[in-house]
Amino acid sequence: MTLPVDMSTTLANAWFPTPIFTASGCASSGKELAQFFPLKDVGAIVTKSVMTKPRHGRPTPRMAETPSGMLNSIGLQGPGIDSFLANDVPWLLEQKARVIVSIAGETIEEYSTLARKLRSVSGISAVEVNISCPNVENRGLVFACDPDASRRVIDGVRKTIGGELPIIAKLSPDVTNLPEIAKGVVDAGADSLALINTVLGMVINLETMKPHLGGKTGGLSGPAIRPVAVRAIYQVHAALPQIPILGMGGVASGRDALELILAGASGVSVGTASFGNPTALISIQNELRDLLAARGFATLKQAIGYAHRDEKP
Amino acid sequence: MVSINKGATQQISTIISNKRVGAYHQIHINVGEIVKSCRPGNFVAISVGGDSSRMILRRAFAISRVSESSQYGGTMELIVAPHGAGSRWLCSQIEGAELDIVAPLGTSFGIPTEPINALLIGGGYGSAPLFGLADVLKSRACKVDMLLGASNGSKIYAPMEGKRSVNSLKIYTEDGSMGETGRVTESLLEIVANRNIDVIYSCGPMGMLRAITELVANTEVIHQCAVEEAMACGIGICMTCVLPIRNEDESTSMLRSCIDGPVMDGSRVQWDLVGQIPEVHQ
Numbered sequence: 001m002t003l004p005v006d007m008s009t010t011l012a013n014a015w016f017p018t019p020i021f022t023a024s025g026c027a028s029s030g031k032e033l034a035q036f037f038p039l040k041d042v043g044a045i046v047t048k049s050v051m052t053k054p055r056h057g058r059p060t061p062r063m064a065e066t067p068s069g070m071l072n073s074i075g076l077q078g079p080g081i082d083s084f085l086a087n088d089v090p091w092l093l094e095q096k097a098r099v100i101v102s103i104a105g106e107t108i109e110e111y112s113t114l115a116r117k118l119r120s121v122s123g124i125s126a127v128e129v130n131i132s133c134p135n136v137e138n139r140g141l142v143f144a145c146d147p148d149a150s151r152r153v154i155d156g157v158r159k160t161i162g163g164e165l166p167i168i169a170k171l172s173p174d175v176t177n178l179p180e181i182a183k184g185v186v187d188a189g190a191d192s193l194a195l196i197n198t199v200l201g202m203v204i205n206l207e208t209m210k211p212h213l214g215g216k217t218g219g220l221s222g223p224a225i226r227p228v229a230v231r232a233i234y235q236v237h238a239a240l241p242q243i244p245i246l247g248m249g250g251v252a253s254g255r256d257a258l259e260l261i262l263a264g265a266s267g268v269s270v271g272t273a274s275f276g277n278p279t280a281l282i283s284i285q286n287e288l289r290d291l292l293a294a295r296g297f298a299t300l301k302q303a304i305g306y307a308h309r310d311e312k313p
Numbered sequence: 314m315v316s317i318n319k320g321a322t323q324q325i326s327t328i329i330s331n332k333r334v335g336a337y338h339q340i341h342i343n344v345g346e347i348v349k350s351c352r353p354g355n356f357v358a359i360s361v362g363g364d365s366s367r368m369i370l371r372r373a374f375a376i377s378r379v380s381e382s383s384q385y386g387g388t389m390e391l392i393v394a395p396h397g398a399g400s401r402w403l404c405s406q407i408e409g410a411e412l413d414i415v416a417p418l419g420t421s422f423g424i425p426t427e428p429i430n431a432l433l434i435g436g437g438y439g440s441a442p443l444f445g446l447a448d449v450l451k452s453r454a455c456k457v458d459m460l461l462g463a464s465n466g467s468k469i470y471a472p473m474e475g476k477r478s479v480n481s482l483k484i485y486t487e488d489g490s491m492g493e494t495g496r497v498t499e500s501l502l503e504i505v506a507n508r509n510i511d512v513i514y515s516c517g518p519m520g521m522l523r524a525i526t527e528l529v530a531n532t533e534v535i536h537q538c539a540v541e542e543a544m545a546c547g548i549g550i551c552m553t554c555v556l557p558i559r560n561e562d563e564s565t566s567m568l569r570s571c572i573d574g575p576v577m578d579g580s581r582v583q584w585d586l587v588g589q590i591p592e593v594h595q
Contacts (some may be wrong), residue, residue, distance in 0.1 A: 025552075032549035032572070035318040048552075056567050059589050063545045063553035068367045070545060074552045077567055105498060213589060222369050252369075275371045275546035278323055278415060 005292045006299040007285075009043070009266050011258045012166035012191035016043040016098055016267065019300055023248045023271030024049050024102035024128055024170070025074065029088035030095070036278040039097035044103075044287065046246075046269055047088065049104035049130040052113055054080040058135060059214030063278075065204040069222030069250070070272060071201050073215035075135045076104055081117050093123045100168065102128040103157075111153050114208065115160040117259040127165055128246075129157055129190070132172035133195035134219045144172040144197070147181050149249040151188040157187030168246055170194035173225075173232050179239035186243055194246040194269070195232045199225050221272040226250030230263045237264025237305050252280065254287020259286075260305040261300070318548050320350035323415045328406055328588055329385055336467045337438050338404040340391045342412060348387030350555040352421030353446035354539055354576040357389065358547035360413040361399040362418075364382070373547050374397040375516065375539065378415065378445030389416070392441035392470055418547050420576040422446050422514050422537055428454040429511040430506065433479070434497050434525060435461045436517020437468050442539065443516055444475035456480055458508060460501075462521070466491030498524045510534055514578070517541075519587065526579035536579035541571040557586040 009019040021044040027033055030045045041046055057077030078084070081103075092099045101124050105111040111129060118127055131153050132144035153170055161167070165202045169190040175181055182193055186311040198219025205212040229249025237245060248264025251257050252273040260268050268288075271278040297303045329341040358371035359502075371486055377390045395404040406412070431450050433443040440461045447457045457478070462485040469484055469491055484492025485499060492501070498521070504510070515525055516539040529536055545551040548571065554589045555567035556574070559581045568574070 026550060028550050028552070032317045035321055035548075036323060056565075056590050057555070058551070060555060060587065061543055061555070062555070063543050065368065065370050065545075068369060070370060072545070072551065072553060077552055077555065202469070272369065275551050276371055277413075278546075278548055 004234040005289050005297060006301075007289060009300055011126060011168060011246060011266060014166050018043040018285055019261065019267040020288065021100065021246065021267055022046050022274065022281065023128060023269035026271035026274055029084070030092050030097060031282070033274065033278060034095065037094045037282050039092065042281045043078045043267060044098040044100050044125055045092055046128055047084070047092075047102055048078060048099040049076055049128075050078050050081050050084045050114070051104055051106070051131060052081055052110055054078065054083065054180050059208050061212060061214055063217065066201070066203065066220065066222075067224060069224030070275075071199070071203055071213060071218035071220055073135050073213040073218035075215060076133060078152045081114055085117060085121060089121060091125065098147055100126045100128050102130050102170070104130040104133055105153070108149070108152050108156050112156040115157040118165070119161050120211055124165070124192070126168055127157070127161065128168045128170050128194055129154060130197070131168045132170050133173070134172070134198055134200045134217065135215055142172060143179060144170070145175055147184045151184045154190045160174045166191040168192040168194050170197055172197045173228050174200050178228055178232055182236045182240055182243070186240060191234050192244045192246060193236060194248065195236060196225070196229045196249045199228060202248055209227045221250065222255075223250040226256060226259070230259055233260055233263040233265050234307065238308060239312065241305065241308075247289040251284065254284050254289075254291050257284050257288045258291050258303065261303050263303070264305040264308065265305050318418065320561065321349050321415055321418050321548070323413070325411050326414050328408055328410045328412065329388060329537070330408055331404070331406060333369060334392070334472070335470065337392060337470055338393045338395065340393060340403070342389045342391070342414070343387070344389045344414065344416065345381075345383045346386045347416055348389065351376055351379045351417040353442055353449055354421035355417035356413050356419050356547070356575060357391070357416035358418060359403060363369070363400045368399055370545050371415065372403065373418075373544050373571070375442040376445070377441035378448070392438045393405050394438050399568055403521060409448070415547065418591070419571055420574055422539070422576050423520070424449055425455065425512065428456070430456045430509050430515045431458070432508070433459040434511045434513060434515040434521070435459070435515070437463045437522040438470050438498065439515075439517030440470045443514065444472070444478060446514055447475070447478040451478055457463060458504070458510075460485065460497045460504070462497035462517075464488065466580055497521065498528060501525065501528050505529065505532060511536065515539070523584040526582065526584060530580065537577040538577055538582070539575040540570050540577055541575070543573050547571045557583040557589075559583055
């Protein structure tokens with residue numbers, strides 16, 4: 001007989017009843033998945049990164065399946081922040097879902113503009129600042145690959161948004177020294193870190209003998225990248241143990257979610273797994289609860305970073 | 314409350330039969346109640362490769378027809394070409410095998426409220442959903458003519474029972490191994506004029522759908538086509554299967570072929586922009 005596990009978690013001042021969230025860019029704004037489970041039953045809906053203006057994204061083909069993974073090259077297609085705030089956020093709040101809004105910009109100023117629009121929106125739990133989308137025209141725009149640019153984006157958002165709404169900075173694993181970039185954005189005012197965005201990749205089509213994706217490169221996701229996510233979370237949690245991490249990268253089962261939590265994640269986003277299984281979040285959440293109970297954890301929080309317990313301080 | 318993917322259900326279903334028909338497999342699945350929400354043009358998304366599969370994405374297949382009255386309860390028929398690793402796995406599954414399916418998904422062919430003259434055009438196994446559509450159109454007293462085309466005769470899917478649900482069937486093959494030599498678009502405008510066609514329903518390769526759209530562009534004919542674009546999820550969350558669609562105000566939207574399609578108005582698809590970005594920003 002095992003006692004029920006307290007699954008609740010926090011990212012800075014935001015509280016969530018369970019640690020399983022959608023991943024930005026893998027659940028649109030929630031309406032598509034609502035046919036398969038009540039959105040309020042998971043920790044939070046992290047919406048697809050939104051920009052100031054409507055955007056068409058990259059040309060097709062936008063997808064290539066790879067062994068235990070896939071490449072995507074969407075390029076931040078979306079409705080723009082005004083339409084998003086007018087239509088999608090109120091709908092999500094009506095569903096009693098907890099909402100984390102993900103924003104993306106082409107310039108440091110665009111992030112601040114987006115933050116200004118979010119400041120007056122009530123009911124959202126946190127803002128994810130996506131500074132690591134790999135599918136932009138100019139790879140120089142991947143702010144998260146540059147410590148200085150990363151800091152400046154987060155600093156701009158922090159100053160605009162004030163002190164209340166938690167800021168989650170979403171970082172790229174495609175860097176040499178991830179803990180250094182993480183420290184930089186935390187110093188600039190990030191309350192939490194989202195690790196990891198997709199890994200830059202490419203597939204060459206053997207019929208055309210050219211890059212298969214319209215955008216040539218794409219972001220690799222799925223179980224293939226899970227060990228990269230575990231490593232990134234472990235490294236950053238060791239460097240910054242007080243900073244809550246929203247972990248993601250190839251999680252497809254409760255076992256995978258627990259692995260990220262043991263590495264140091266306070267919450268786990270499920271992305272690509274929903275493409276193959278629309279009810280993945282629910283089964284992962286149930287499996288995670290059972291796994292925690294079987295290991296004698298009374299609360300999820302006791303398991304966060306548990307893999308570090310024998311490390312010397 | 315929920316408007317997207319309405320009626321879609323995820324469930325485990327059993328294969329009742331799997332027969333080879335020419336270059337294709339005809340697979341029947343016991344799907345139960347969901348046949349009541351399936352309409353011609355809808356598709357099903359199926360997990361492939363088993364639990365330890367390295368193929369993480371579902372495969373989308375057009376539902377060729379459904380039946381409510383068979384001894385198994387509701388059954389769904391698929392016509393599958395064993396082209397890639399996923400479809401080959403599906404074709405290798407035997408009677409009794411269990412499948413994880415999500416259905417019905419996507420838009421369906423618009424069914425007229427009054428009797429019309431319909432022309433159904435299928436390319437390759439794209440003909441599969443057209444026979445189920447033909448049944449529905451015939452039950453509405455429509456006149457149903459059908460054109461099927463493929464590269465060779467083994468790729469023509471035209472079952473005996475299907476032939477009974479159409480008024481006429483004309484077959485084209487590129488190598489002349491069955492029917493007339495050439496493509497389905499060969500004498501399309503003549504056929505449309507001679508038979509007073511009101512609506513064309515098509516399913517097949519994108520090149521064929523585009524050619525039909527261009528041929529009937531200056532006629533009164535409505536062209537409903539079921540498009541084929543690579544999908545990762547089939548339920549609208551991945552944004553990979555987008556097509557450029559012309560809006561009323563002449564602007565272009567990148568719409569998802571899984572939830573705004575697969576059946577689309579051919580005249581609104583901007584075929585020349587497929588694979589391009591209409592403009593970087595609106």
